[in-house]
Amino acid sequence: MRVGxxxxxxxxxxxVADASGVLRMRHRRAWIPSGDAQRDCDAxxxxxxxxxxxxxVPRGELRGIGxxxxxxxxxxxxxxxxxxxxxxxxxxxxxxxLAQALGAPAxxxxxxxxxxxxxxxxxxxxxVERLVYLxxxxxxxxxxxxxxxxxxxxxxxxxxxGHVSVQWNGERCACGMRGCxxxxxxxxxxxxxLRRVTPASSRAAALxxxxxxxxxxxxxxxxxEGDAFARAELERWNGYVARALAAxxxxxxxxxxxxxxxAGAAGEELCLAPLRRRLREQVWPRIAxxxxxxxxxxxxxxxxxxxxxxxxxxx
Amino acid sequence: MRVGxxxxxxxxxxxVADASGVLRMRHRRAWIPSGDAQRDCDAxxxxxxxxxxxxxVPRGELRGIGxxxxxxxxxxxxxxxxxxxxxxxxxxxxxxxLAQALGAPAxxxxxxxxxxxxxxxxxxxxxVERLVYLxxxxxxxxxxxxxxxxxxxxxxxxxxxGHVSVQWNGERCACGMRGCxxxxxxxxxxxxxLRRVTPASSRAAALxxxxxxxxxxxxxxxxxEGDAFARAELERWNGYVARALAAxxxxxxxxxxxxxxxAGAAGEELCLAPLRRRLREQVWPRIAxxxxxxxxxxxxxxxxxxxxxxxxxxx
Numbered sequence: 001m002r003v004g005x006x007x008x009x010x011x012x013x014x015x016v017a018d019a020s021g022v023l024r025m026r027h028r029r030a031w032i033p034s035g036d037a038q039r040d041c042d043a044x045x046x047x048x049x050x051x052x053x054x055x056x057v058p059r060g061e062l063r064g065i066g067x068x069x070x071x072x073x074x075x076x077x078x079x080x081x082x083x084x085x086x087x088x089x090x091x092x093x094x095x096x097x098l099a100q101a102l103g104a105p106a107x108x109x110x111x112x113x114x115x116x117x118x119x120x121x122x123x124x125x126x127x128v129e130r131l132v133y134l135x136x137x138x139x140x141x142x143x144x145x146x147x148x149x150x151x152x153x154x155x156x157x158x159x160x161x162g163h164v165s166v167q168w169n170g171e172r173c174a175c176g177m178r179g180c181x182x183x184x185x186x187x188x189x190x191x192x193x194l195r196r197v198t199p200a201s202s203r204a205a206a207l208x209x210x211x212x213x214x215x216x217x218x219x220x221x222x223x224x225e226g227d228a229f230a231r232a233e234l235e236r237w238n239g240y241v242a243r244a245l246a247a248x249x250x251x252x253x254x255x256x257x258x259x260x261x262x263a264g265a266a267g268e269e270l271c272l273a274p275l276r277r278r279l280r281e282q283v284w285p286r287i288a289x290x291x292x293x294x295x296x297x298x299x300x301x302x303x304x305x306x307x308x309x310x311x312x313x314x315x
Numbered sequence: 316m317r318v319g320x321x322x323x324x325x326x327x328x329x330x331v332a333d334a335s336g337v338l339r340m341r342h343r344r345a346w347i348p349s350g351d352a353q354r355d356c357d358a359x360x361x362x363x364x365x366x367x368x369x370x371x372v373p374r375g376e377l378r379g380i381g382x383x384x385x386x387x388x389x390x391x392x393x394x395x396x397x398x399x400x401x402x403x404x405x406x407x408x409x410x411x412x413l414a415q416a417l418g419a420p421a422x423x424x425x426x427x428x429x430x431x432x433x434x435x436x437x438x439x440x441x442x443v444e445r446l447v448y449l450x451x452x453x454x455x456x457x458x459x460x461x462x463x464x465x466x467x468x469x470x471x472x473x474x475x476x477g478h479v480s481v482q483w484n485g486e487r488c489a490c491g492m493r494g495c496x497x498x499x500x501x502x503x504x505x506x507x508x509l510r511r512v513t514p515a516s517s518r519a520a521a522l523x524x525x526x527x528x529x530x531x532x533x534x535x536x537x538x539x540e541g542d543a544f545a546r547a548e549l550e551r552w553n554g555y556v557a558r559a560l561a562a563x564x565x566x567x568x569x570x571x572x573x574x575x576x577x578a579g580a581a582g583e584e585l586c587l588a589p590l591r592r593r594l595r596e597q598v599w600p601r602i603a604x605x606x607x608x609x610x611x612x613x614x615x616x617x618x619x620x621x622x623x624x625x626x627x628x629x630x
């Protein structure tokens with residue numbers, strides 16, 4: 001048996017799978033990092049312990065632990081290196097801590113990289129050799145799979161497609177640079193923008209309770225109801241995402257660009273079809289026809305599936 | 316013995332190498348495609364024939380022919396597919412024609428791809444696993460080498476870094492899209508721009524004979540002499556190139572981005588150092604420090620070296 005753990009900025013997800021990879025049980029819960037890395041690691045281990053107990057996995061039967069966390073991290077060493085979204089985490093030897101707590105070897109991977117591998121594997125048999133995965137949760141993570149292998153760049157510095165520029169000299173990004181995709185399409189940045197511009201009278205404000213409480217999901221829901229303000233905001237969001245997709249398409253021409261979180265939630269009509277249309281306007285027809293723009297194939301299960309793939313590397 | 320042939324839009328280059336890869340003789344000449352593919356192929360074969368005769372290679376000793384041509388082309392089939400820079404060339408079975416004319420098997424590759432491989436090989440032993448090569452001649456060609464292999468994208472559609480956007484809704488590119496790097500930094504596009512803006516009184520106009528005859532090399536020469544207009548134009552050019560370099564650096568984080576033609580001619584002070592400075596402003600310090608921006612290591616010999624690498628695949 002293996003356990004997969006996804007450590008997010010606002011949630012933890014756990015999954016247990018057997019040796020043949022069948023997902024036996026999973027659990028997801030909201031989580032606010034405490035600001036103390038040791039306390040957070042204890043909470044993470046306790047959550048995994050609890051799910052393993054519920055799934056009836058005795059300590060001796062656990063073969064491997066896979067952990068996904070936001071970068072930067074040193075995957076080979078199993079060490080998290082102070083991600084901006086995990087306050088109080090400096091250099092945290094997460095693999096060693098979890099291995100000791102749960103009694104099995106652990107492996108660590110950047111969350112977006114592992115999710116890209118999971119999305120690639122979910123399309124086995126479809127002739128997908130090259131896949132790029134973009135997740136727009138708090139930030140914009142990305143993973144590049146070429147020929148079934150992660151393409152990490154020199155010293156693992158590549159694959160940072162959330163920091164491709166979509167506006168020259170644009171908004172300041174959390175990373176310190178300007179105009180990054182994340183500064184426009186990342187959940188945190190988009191939410192800040194929405195709270196500045198959402199009219200109190202809009203459907204999104206009504207769904208949120210007030211304009212100052214609007215989150216991306218309220219805009220998606222309002223757009224689905226046909227609200228003009230919400231549709232315009234989603235079109236603006238699509239416009240920035242499409243610029244990054246165009247850069248990915250002409251440079252790598254992957255078989256698939258898979259989009260998670262916001263794009264997956266917004267779906268075909270509000271997001272994927274408009275993105276495909278915009279891509280056709282920005283890149284050669286042969287490339288736009290060849291590169292498939294798809295929602296995540298794994299949806300809600302993606303973080304746990306990704307962590308379980310990482311667990312295969314442990315021990 | 317092998318022969319390498321580079322078919323450019325305005326020149327032909329030929330080289331002969333022995334079995335161990337030592338370049339024995341090379342020849343380059345200006346060339347204007349006739350508008351008739353058969354006549355052009357005859358001229359190409361005659362040029363190769365002449366160099367082989369000068370090098371004293373009898374017909375029976377030629378083991379392979381390598382040809383580089385501008386895309387689009389079908390490398391596996393050895394067929395050129397109507398490149399915009401070779402008027403009158405529809406679907407031309409260049410490998411078959413040259414194999415028949417010269418009596419040895421032939422292999423074909425996109426010029427920028429082959430040049431990327433040659434630049435990668437020129438850095439053997441330097442720990443360069445990932446290299447991106449950009450050539451700014453008439454257009455902007457590019458090749459991506461990852462782990463010693465060309466990364467071509469699905470159906471060979473990738474690697475088109477000349478068509479990464481450097482200006483949203485910018486100048487119309489020869490490819491039909493807007494704002495591509497090639498529409499600003501490609502030799503043909505830059506020359507059109509220069510002929511519009513060069514003052515008759517400028518040093519570049521004096522070097523060219525008149526403002527209407529200015530070519531990129533006149534601006535580079537004038538900038539080297541300290542001419543303010545030429546320096547400003549090169550800075551503008553660097554600005555657009557740096558945007559593409561930033562996108563390449565964050566997405567692929569290659570060990571080296573090698574730059575040919577205009578950047579190679581302009582050199583360290585006018586081009587490479589300013590590009591590195593601009594890259595530091597646009598991407599994370601760790602990435603800007605890690606990704607080396609270099610001029611082509613092979614200079615003038617590059618097209619012939621590239622074609623000779625392709626010749627290794629023939630027969």
